Amino acid sequence: MSTSLEILPDTQSGASARSLRSRLIAIFAVSQVLAMVGSAIYRLTPLALEPILDGSLTPPLTVAMVMWVIFNAYAEGYRGFQKRFSPRTVARAAYLGENPRPLDVLFALPFSMGLYFANRRQLIVSWVFLLGLAALITFVRALPQPYRGIIDAGVVIGLGWGALSLVYSLYRYLVTGDVEMDPELPEHAAGR
DSSP states (O other): OOEEOOOOOSSHHHHHHHHHHHHHHHHHHHHHHHHHHHHHHHHHHHHHHHHHHTTOOOHHHHHHHHHHHHHHIIIIIIIIIIIIIHHHHHHHHHHHHHSOOHHHHHTHHHHHTTSSSSOHHHHHHHHHHHHHHHHHHHHHHTSOTTHHHHHHHHHHHHHHHHHHHHHHHHHHHHHHSEESSOOOOOGGGGGO
């Protein structure tokens, strides 16, 4: 599904300025999400590489790591990020760019992630995911190597795929002006 977010111009130059402003705000919002994802990749990559570099992976653990990486590439990277999170995040960033309010622009990261000003279903999904992720991070931090490294390797691959899909979705929006997904806004968004 491709959705076009339209701006109603009153003059050609006014429309151009608004279009540039909207795209810059969308880039800013998606950049916030990319910075968060990039930070996680940066912090987790050394932990994921540690059991590989120190030789602590046995053959069965190596197989487990490879299978986990493949699973996370599909489940987290492709299904989670590429098919859902990235297109929705860019759609919300595009909406923010075309309907900027100072507070929303200031909080572009949580806005783009659907943590507020979203329909009820999206709010529940976003907050449950965030809280579940925090609990999982706490659990994984307590694991010893090489088990933590195995889990982190899959997460790094999924996040890397996710970062690339965010860049692609943003690029597609910037080139075409279309978004791939509904931004999941609340029903009263039209009157905002």
